[in-house]
Amino acid sequence: GESVGLHLPTLSVQEGDNSIINCAYSNSASDYFIWYKQESGKGPQFIIDIRSNMDKRQGQRVTVLLNKTVKHLSLQIAATQPGDSAVYFCAENFYNNAGNMLTFGGGTRLMVKP
Amino acid sequence: DAGVIQSPRHEVTEMGQEVTLRCKPISGHDYLFWYRQTMMRGLELLIYFNNNVPIDDSGMPEDRFSAKMPNASFSTLKIQPSEPRDSAVYFCASSSGSGEKLFFGSGTQLSVL
Numbered sequence: 498g499e500s501v502g503l504h505l506p507t508l509s510v511q512e513g514d515n516s517i518i519n520c521a522y523s524n525s526a527s528d529y530f531i532w533y534k535q536e537s538g539k540g541p542q543f544i545i546d547i548r549s550n551m552d553k554r555q556g557q558r559v560t561v562l563l564n565k566t567v568k569h570l571s572l573q574i575a576a577t578q579p580g581d582s583a584v585y586f587c588a589e590n591f592y593n594n595a596g597n598m599l600t601f602g603g604g605t606r607l608m609v610k611p
Numbered sequence: 612d613a614g615v616i617q618s619p620r621h622e623v624t625e626m627g628q629e630v631t632l633r634c635k636p637i638s639g640h641d642y643l644f645w646y647r648q649t650m651m652r653g654l655e656l657l658i659y660f661n662n663n664v665p666i667d668d669s670g671m672p673e674d675r676f677s678a679k680m681p682n683a684s685f686s687t688l689k690i691q692p693s694e695p696r697d698s699a700v701y702f703c704a705s706s707s708g709s710g711e712k713l714f715f716g717s718g719t720q721l722s723v724l
Contacts, residue, residue: 528710529710531712531713533715538717539717539718540615540702540704540715540716540717540718541654541702541713541715542715543712543713543714546712586654590710592710596661596666596667596709596710597709597710598656598710599710599713600656601653601654602653603653604653
């Protein structure tokens with residue numbers, strides 16, 4: 498689910514189905530990961546996070562899975578609703594010379610069909 | 612808490628004018644970040660502060676951009692002079708610690724004509 502510039506990857510699902518949004522992160526030293534949801538005209542909102550000592554974390558209707566071997570993160574949304582339509586960003590945290598840095602992926606657009 | 616508050620929500624200006632964007636972070640958050648979002652480049656970190664001190668401004672595009680944080684509850688991002696390519700949504704975010712989750716404001720939609 499990485500952006501390639503002008504074109505955001507788009508996932509289209511039927512209302513009530515489950516959604517899976519994927520993210521390939523870049524740094525094997527990243528130790529903390531976050532999923533954000535951004536609705537049109539709003540700032541990114543925190544959904545769920547996971548630390549590198551875990552491989553799965555569940556919230557309300559959302560689950561994040563972390564596969565450190567292949568540097569892959571996914572967000573699963575159960576029983577997708579029209580209100581879930583948004584752009585979803587993954588973010589990874591790693592330490593560099595400037596301190597701990599949260600770096601965002603390009604985003605994936607989720608469209609929910611009624 | 613009202614969350615991160617940004618103003619204005621929308622700004623339309625002419626090329627060459629000075630633009631000032633404002634941000635009030637969440638009370639108690641020691642870190643404040645300025646991001647720019649465009650379709651072409653996504654979310655870009657411009658600068659961040661810790662305890663009102665700029666830590667990393669390597670993302671500031673050029674000398675026309677400057678940011679200040681005179682106290683723990685207020686920050687500004689200034690563009691002087693503005694250019695059409697500065698048109699974007701500018702977000703302010705704050706967090707309680709280094710590497711912790713960010714809380715974003717609603718953004719300022721800047722259009723430079």
